[in-house]
Amino acid sequence: EDKVVQSPLSLVVHEGDTVTLNCSYEVTNFRSLLWYKQEKKAPTFLFMLTSSGIEKKSGRLSSILDKKELFSILNITATQTGDSAVYLCAVVSGSEKLVFGKGTKLTVNP
Amino acid sequence: EAGVAQSPRYKIIEKRQSVAFWCNPISGHATLYWYQQILGQGPKLLIQFQNNGVVDDSQLPKDRFSAERLKGVDSTLKIQPAKLEDSAVYLCASSLLGANTEAFFGQGTRLTVV
Numbered sequence: 001e002d003k004v005v006q007s008p009l010s011l012v013v014h015e016g017d018t019v020t021l022n023c024s025y026e027v028t029n030f031r032s033l034l035w036y037k038q039e040k041k042a043p044t045f046l047f048m049l050t051s052s053g054i055e056k057k058s059g060r061l062s063s064i065l066d067k068k069e070l071f072s073i074l075n076i077t078a079t080q081t082g083d084s085a086v087y088l089c090a091v092v093s094g095s096e097k098l099v100f101g102k103g104t105k106l107t108v109n110p
Numbered sequence: 111e112a113g114v115a116q117s118p119r120y121k122i123i124e125k126r127q128s129v130a131f132w133c134n135p136i137s138g139h140a141t142l143y144w145y146q147q148i149l150g151q152g153p154k155l156l157i158q159f160q161n162n163g164v165v166d167d168s169q170l171p172k173d174r175f176s177a178e179r180l181k182g183v184d185s186t187l188k189i190q191p192a193k194l195e196d197s198a199v200y201l202c203a204s205s206l207l208g209a210n211t212e213a214f215f216g217q218g219t220r221l222t223v224v
Contacts, residue, residue, distance in 0.1 A: 004152075006152075031209070031210050032210055034212075034213075041199060041201070041215075041217050041218040041220075042114075042201070042215040042216060042217050042218060043153070043201075043215050044215070045212045045213070045214070048212065088152055088153070092209040092210050093209075095165070095166065096141075096158075096160075096165055096166075096208050096209045096210070097155060097158060097165070097166050097209060098143060098155065098158070098209040098213060099155060100145075100152040100153045100154070100155075101152050102150075102151050102152040103151075103152045
């Protein structure tokens with residue numbers, strides 16, 4: 001069974017801190033890994049990663065994939081209160097299924 | 111570009127009643143997903159359509175849940191009869207060409223079964 005495990009499950013930091021969120025996976029015929037941000041109901045897309053070692057970057061957020069060790073990290077630098085959300089990691093399998101982890105709840109305090 | 115539309119936004123029903131949710135994906139998107147998200151958990155895939163064919167429904171409780179996507183566009187998800195543990199947010203998403211393209215989510219339907 002395809003499995004996506006995120007850690008930590010929750011994290012509380014102060015504005016300005018840097019955080020690293022982890023995602024490990026076991027999936028048949030890995031195709032890609034995606035990160036989403038969920039603030040209220042609808043998850044919004046952040047990154048899609050398909051190749052190892054290539055960092056994707058968008059402002060203060062960045063992510064990298066290690067296909068040998070089967071994990072990805074999402075980094076957020078200089079956190080702001082607006083970064084408070086649940087961050088979801090999802091993996092696409094060879095059967096084209098999109099499977100999500102439980103998410104990491106990030107709280108950024110002023 | 112219009113996003114994924116879902117209705118209703120909220121629904122409260124008694125256990126053993128039936129309920130239906132509707133989803134209109136982004137125009138031209140071939141792949142449509144229904145996810146169940148219980149509070150504090152990640153979205154769980156219930157069913158995935160490619161056009162009007164089913165790609166995966168392995169986690170759909172078929173004794174009570176059903177879904178269809180007529181003409182490869184809109185989709186409905188039905189629960190009959192509902193149980194207390196079905197209380198969750200039901201998210202619909204669509205992507206252009208399969209799961210390897212970005213999925214866009216609707217605002218979801220929050221179902222409360224009492």
